[in-house]
Amino acid sequence: MLNPDGVYLGNYRCSLMGFDLNRHWANPSPWAHPTLHGVKQLIIEMYNNPKINLEFYIDIHAHSTMMNGFMYGNIFEDEERFQRQAVFPKLLCQNAEDFSYSSTSFNRDAVKAGTGRRFLGGLLNDTSYCYTLEVSFYSYVLGGPTSPVPYTEEAYMKLGRNVARTFLDYYRLNSLVERPLAPTPKIRKEKLPLFKCTPQRGQGNSHAGGKPEKRSQARLKDQSLATR
Numbered sequence: 001m002l003n004p005d006g007v008y009l010g011n012y013r014c015s016l017m018g019f020d021l022n023r024h025w026a027n028p029s030p031w032a033h034p035t036l037h038g039v040k041q042l043i044i045e046m047y048n049n050p051k052i053n054l055e056f057y058i059d060i061h062a063h064s065t066m067m068n069g070f071m072y073g074n075i076f077e078d079e080e081r082f083q084r085q086a087v088f089p090k091l092l093c094q095n096a097e098d099f100s101y102s103s104t105s106f107n108r109d110a111v112k113a114g115t116g117r118r119f120l121g122g123l124l125n126d127t128s129y130c131y132t133l134e135v136s137f138y139s140y141v142l143g144g145p146t147s148p149v150p151y152t153e154e155a156y157m158k159l160g161r162n163v164a165r166t167f168l169d170y171y172r173l174n175s176l177v178e179r180p181l182a183p184t185p186k187i188r189k190e191k192l193p194l195f196k197c198t199p200q201r202g203q204g205n206s207h208a209g210g211k212p213e214k215r216s217q218a219r220l221k222d223q224s225l226a227t228r
Contacts, residue, residue, distance in 0.1 A: 002035045012062065022059065025119035047124060056088075056129050058163075059116045063134040067141055067148060069096065069159055070103035072112075072132040074121035081126050082106070088129060091169045096162035098140035098155065135159060 001007065005016035014020055021028075021036045028037040046052045063070075071089045076082045085106070093101035112118050121130040135156065139148035149155075 002039065004035075022061070022116060023114035025116050026114050043120065044123075047128075054124065054128055056167075057116065057120050057124070057131070059130075059132045061132060061134050062137045064137055066103060066134070067136045067139055068098055068100040068103060069133065069135040069140070070100045070105075072117060072134065073104070073106040074117060074130060075106050075108045076126075078126065085129055087173070088131070088166065088170055091173075092163060092166040095165050095169065096159055097142055098149075098159060099162070100140075133163070 002021050003011065003013070003015045006012075006014045009016060013022075015033070015035075017032060019033060021033055024033050024036060025040065028040055030037045043054070043057070046054050071092075073085050073089070076085070089099075089101060089104045093099050093104075108118065115132065117130045117132045120128070124130065136151060139150045140155075141148050
């Protein structure tokens, strides 16, 4: 949480001084945006540390108009990099029934240039993936003619657990986690499969149509994992 001072006053987006911090990543002020300035410096230090491999940045926000959870990602000229960036939200869609891949969008809208996703996506190298995870303030739809289901605190926590499971699936897919929970073919990182469901690419924030598929959630068995 980068705006605890604003949240204390009842703001859900702005800081105490009224700044939308997710528009000031390019040049944060240590006086006006101290938390943002500190986090940015920490990320840069981690990135420049040869002992640290910074692979993911995920900025989590609540959305005031759309339903379900979905992601924003960046557009790159390198087609392979773009395809690799689409892997994580596709895996999350398989783990979380309230996550909508059809609403996930990859863009470089000018008004989003100051966001953490856009700024760090241009700063970090092509082995780092930067996303914004948006989750509705209100409800989610599981597909079909069903009515929207209001989000609860437990539903938000469940989505968080499914994000953690997706990290496990991602690293298992890249053969970085030993003793997989289920037999899966080993795939080299540079040859990730291309998914048939193509995410929307565009300059703005328009979203692809279609209804999100209802995904079944598998229970993970408690097993010890070793990473290398």
